Amino acid sequence: MKASVRTASLSGVAALALVLSACGGGEDANGASGTEGEGSDLSGQISIDGSSTVTPHTVPASELFMNENPGVQIAVATSGTGGGFEKFCAGETDISMASRPIKESEIANCEANGIAYEQVAVANDGLAVIVNPENDWATCLTVEELSQFWATDATATSWSDVNSEWADETVQLYGPGSDSGTYDYFTEAINGEEGNITARYTDIGEDDNAAIDGVSSSIGAMGFVPLSFVEESGDAVKTVEIQNEAGECVAPTQDTVRDGSYNPLGRQLYIYPSDQALQREEVVAFLKFYIDNQEEIAEEALFIPLTEEQEEQAHEQVDELANG
Numbered sequence: 001m002k003a004s005v006r007t008a009s010l011s012g013v014a015a016l017a018l019v020l021s022a023c024g025g026g027e028d029a030n031g032a033s034g035t036e037g038e039g040s041d042l043s044g045q046i047s048i049d050g051s052s053t054v055t056p057h058t059v060p061a062s063e064l065f066m067n068e069n070p071g072v073q074i075a076v077a078t079s080g081t082g083g084g085f086e087k088f089c090a091g092e093t094d095i096s097m098a099s100r101p102i103k104e105s106e107i108a109n110c111e112a113n114g115i116a117y118e119q120v121a122v123a124n125d126g127l128a129v130i131v132n133p134e135n136d137w138a139t140c141l142t143v144e145e146l147s148q149f150w151a152t153d154a155t156a157t158s159w160s161d162v163n164s165e166w167a168d169e170t171v172q173l174y175g176p177g178s179d180s181g182t183y184d185y186f187t188e189a190i191n192g193e194e195g196n197i198t199a200r201y202t203d204i205g206e207d208d209n210a211a212i213d214g215v216s217s218s219i220g221a222m223g224f225v226p227l228s229f230v231e232e233s234g235d236a237v238k239t240v241e242i243q244n245e246a247g248e249c250v251a252p253t254q255d256t257v258r259d260g261s262y263n264p265l266g267r268q269l270y271i272y273p274s275d276q277a278l279q280r281e282e283v284v285a286f287l288k289f290y291i292d293n294q295e296e297i298a299e300e301a302l303f304i305p306l307t308e309e310q311e312e313q314a315h316e317q318v319d320e321l322a323n324g
Helices: 009-021 055-068 082-089 104-112 143-150 181-191 208-216 227-232 252-257 280-293 293-299 308-323
Strands: 044-050 071-075 097-098 120-130 173-175 223-226 241-243 266-273
Touching: 009 280, 044 055, 044 082, 044 120, 044 241, 044 280, 055 120, 055 280, 055 293, 071 280, 082 097, 082 104, 082 181, 104 308, 120 208, 120 227, 120 252, 120 280, 120 293, 120 308, 143 173, 143 181, 143 241, 173 208, 173 308, 181 227, 208 223, 208 227, 241 308, 252 266, 266 280, 266 308, 280 308
Parallel strands: 044 071, 044 097, 173 223
Antiparallel strands: 097 266, 120 223, 120 266
């Protein structure tokens, strides 16, 4: 199953709409609750592009908003975090999705084109290191051990090359391509620098499920993907614990990501609305709807909701940029 189809189905969106209505979250953009399309006179088009990781979160948010505001059309595309920022900083999109913070070079590009923005968190996520279910030796890995497999100068070709007590199994590596925010985040967290990665890994592009397929088919395989993809994969792969900065072996779970103990591979996911886009009432309404309903949307899309403090900050950021 490809990442592009890892979104809420129409039935899932309909079910979520009922949940939001029951929870009081089904208000329209003008503050009136009701059924599909009632009370909304908003119209316009909103263009969104960017991270394949954030797409499955943004698509149901967009569909639910359009259900309540049929005069608004939202187009969501997936070019990867880097590709999304290229379009965003060129003024081609209203909102960019990102699985890592914007880079200095991207900031400069936006500034050169007069694009101001705000970084708004919409969910929490963790990067999971995955292995084959028959791998019974790699239960907890340190950052240093991972780097011996994944860094540009890594020489390990089998598990036993890193630890003699591990199986003498050839390791096959799977991970996303350089346009992915997941790629940037992992390489910096594990190898100390964005883009620092061995040439021997299999580049899966924006299709995170290709890593699930690859790892599930070989006992020696290893990959890194967003935690949400692992949760959806069932027993096809298993995650390994990561030794955090406190020296504890911690498994990637919703609780450990939110409490910060799953480090350095816990992260937030973002959207970046432009100041120009937020001068339009349909964009402001969508952003507020997105944040108001982030908990239910995150749970439907298998992500980790924002904390109350993170949600409050997200609202403040949108209001500041819209009123600036």
